[in-house]
Amino acid sequence: AENYRFDSDDKNLKSQLYVRSYLLYKIAFSSLAHIHDTRFILPTHHLYQLFAIKNKLTADARNTCINQYKTAKQGLKSYLKWRNSYWIRKLTYEIPPETKLILIFNTMWNKPLDIPIQKIPANCIITTDRQFLSTADFVVFHLPDLSNELEEDLDKPEGQKWVAWSLECEENYHFLKDPEFMEVFDYKMSYHQDADIVYPYYRYEYRKELILMPEFSFHEKKDICMMISSPFNQSGRQEYLQELMQYISIDSYGKLFNNCKLEKDSGQDSKMELYRQYKFVIAFENSRANDYVTEKFYDSLLAGAVPIYLGAPNIETFAPGENCFVDIRNFSSPKELAAFLIEACKNEKIYNKFLQWKKEPLKPEFMKKIEAQRVHPFIRLCHLLHLPPPTSRYYGARKKNAHRS
Structure with missing residues (x-):
């Protein structure tokens, strides 16, 4: 780049050559983020040379290189953060x-x-x-x-x-x-x-956090919201929600059936602050399997909202209290569930029955699960490490296809 002259007739060609060259930095540093081996020595590089010549490139080439730089820099940052970690x-x-x-x-x-x-x-x-x-x-x-x-x-x-x-x-x-x-x-x-x-998905700290009463009063809270973005749908939640939303209004902040926008999204804190504003939260798992009770269920409870649950068949054994959630299996159809929710959103007496458990000791079965998490996994x-090693039938592992949710 230092030997190039970008003010001649072939400026566009040279700019595009530089784009192709800089693409290698994007590829290399993106890969670097996955090298978790301290035996690897990071070679000398000229990642930042872009800023010395970027104004000499054509506008399109400059914008492309800057985008490639951002990706490369993120990979380098991730690697250095890992390298300097505890x-x-x-x-x-x-x-x-x-x-x-x-x-x-x-x-x-x-x-x-x-x-x-x-x-x-x-x-x-x-x-x-x-x-x-x-x-x-x-x-x-x-x-x-x-x-x-x-x-x-x-x-x-x-x-x-x-x-x-x-x-x-x-x-x-x-x-x-x-x-x-x-x-x-x-x-x-x-x-x-x-x-x-x-x-x-539950933690030992929940034994105290779950019993805190909601901060907002019944009349200050909105009705129902959900935040679902994953395309996984082994539970059939998409079809159920599509029908349910024909009978009742649900504020959807996720990618699925999106109709609301979160003004400020800072991750978990923003989600919890959102849930605190609602009476009910849709807590539909992406799969129905025993023990698969995720943060969808517990985040709602921690926020002081009532989860509307679809998922694990043995959900009752994971509930911290009696009558702390709406189980859709108790309703013959989405239309029947919608009718109940409409009434519960208007009737404070009906709604407060879902919060009564917070005034009582947590269920012994749930407390036993919580107590088992006193020590981090x-x-x-x-x-x-101090137990005798189990017998393994053979040694070696093969790659398996997996897709991130």
């Missing part, structure tokens, strides 16, 4: 032989880990550095998006234990139901109540 700095010294090592091969949807660092046992180290893939005692794989991280098959060293981690319903990721694939893993960490490590995984 989960890497912890291993800057030699690992003592008595210390056990857990490698988290890929985090959930590439999100940061929320493990309470101060509670990790002194003789246990958790890392995301894949240079320890062959030597770690445990390797945790987040299965739903694992295929995005694998370039080739993995070999499983003798004695190493593999953990299958997923909070997604198997109805949406059928390979999770494939016995041949799943038998590679020694332990399962999921929302299933019979998993080796139960990792649910990954801390419980550390404790598993």
Whole structure:
């Protein structure tokens, strides 16, 4: 670029050549974000050279390069953030032989880990550095998006234990139901109540947060809202909602049947603030499966709203109190449900029956589930290192097709 002259007749050609060259930076740095191995040395690069010559390019080429730069910079930022994270700095010294090592091969949807660092046992180290893939005692794989991280098959060293981690319903990721694939893993960490490590959507802190009374009065609250964007529809929720909305007005802030706009979207905080403004919240799961009770149900309760629920057949065992949600199975049709909701939105006495549970002790069955989450799932995984290893039928794993929800 420094040797180019962009003021001649071939300015457009040279600008386009620079666009093609800069595309390589976009590709390279986007890939960089997935290199979770500290043995990789980042080569010297000229990513920022664009700003020295960008005004010499044609307008179209300049705009294209700037967009490519933004993508490349985000990849670089993501890599450096990982490289400087606690989960890497912890291993800057030699690992003592008595210390056990857990490698988290890929985090959930590439999100940061929320493990309470101060509670990790002194003789246990958790890392995301894949240079320890062959030597770690445990390797945790987040299965739903694992295929995005694998370039080739993995070999499983003798004695190493593999953990299958997923909070997604198997109805949406059928390979999770494939016995041949799943038998590679020694332990399962999921929302299933019979998993080796139960990792649910409810948290230990909910024992106090759930009983807080709503901040808004009945007359200040709006009626019904929903926020559904995922295209997954194994539960048939789209068809049910389409009919339901013929009989009752629902404010939809998600991509599905969108008719309202969230003025400021800052993630979870914005969603919770929105839910606090409504009497009812549509809490329809994307699949109907035992134990698959997600944040859709609990976010509504935490916000002081009443969830209208479709999903897990055993939802009652996950409810913190009696009569704390509207179960659509109690209604013969969407039209009958709509008639009840219309009346409940007008009648404060009917609505308040759904809040009475907050004045009473939480259900013992639910409290037992909550108490089991006193220790974070990954801390419980550390404790598993002291158990004798289970027998694995064979070693090796194959890539499986998976699509992000």
